[in-house]
Amino acid sequence: MAKILIPTPLRKFTGNAATFEVKGATVAEALRALAEAHPQLKPHLFDNAGRLRSFIRVYVGEDDIATLQREDTPLTDEAVVSIVPAIAGGS
Amino acid sequence: MSRAVFTLVLSPEVDAHIRRHGEAAWPYECCGFLYGPADGNPRLITRALRAPNSKEGDQRRRFEIAPTDYLEAERYAADHGLQLLGIYHSHPEHPAVASKHDLAQAMPFFSYVIVSVRGGRAAEMRSWRLRDEVRAFDEETILIAPAFAKH
Ligand SMILES: [Zn+2]
Secondary structure (H helix, E strand, C coil): CEEEECCHHHHHHCCCCCEEEECCCEHHHHHHHHHHHCHHHHHHHECCCCCECCCEEEEECCEEHHHCCHHHCECCCCCEEEEEECEEEEC | CCCCCCEEEECHHHHHHHHHHHHHHCCCCCEEEEEECCCCCCEEECEEEEECCCCCCCCCCEEEECHHHHHHHHHHHHHCCCEEEEEEEEEECCCCCCCHHHHHHCCCCCEEEEEEEECCEEEEEEEEEECCCCCCEEEEEEEECHHHCCC
């Protein structure tokens, strides 16, 4: 089972769970399973078209999936998937 | 619909940390992470850590925290038995009011502390939290409380 790490600000939508164990062959499958298990999380991960939100980055291990095969990046049973909110702003 | 009323308690060390960082980074924006022992209302912040401003472009008006620095910050919380509870940044020559850029990228749950820095000197500090359901900020009341500093 791959493991998804939930960032602190989204844990209010997972009943305070920090991790989610998931069977999924790809990042997309794993994240969909997470969103199905915790429906309140879904709008924070995906837009209306079902695409990952632009303010959310996803890492597998130490690698940004943007540098791998994006949402099609395959997952091993030992994979650790991190959801990383983009933190930015200005004045 | 009644709004949640939140209070944010900063230790004097955290208060000083944010002000010092804002002054050191001026005329550019600084940013960093806020931690506490657990969430609650009041929400206690007992530790602040600097993060590099990774924004490419005008750092006088913008900040960004690199994803790898964010991952590191979550790990720090887990390793130290703390919770990552918020983000601070500075507004050089602007009031400590959350901007439309702050609102556009705000995450739920986090406290967004902003310190205004004018002429290199830290001025007012205010804190904002994203409202549930609607994309709008509510202001949190900031208290500086030495009694909570011992953690
Ligand atoms: Zn701002």
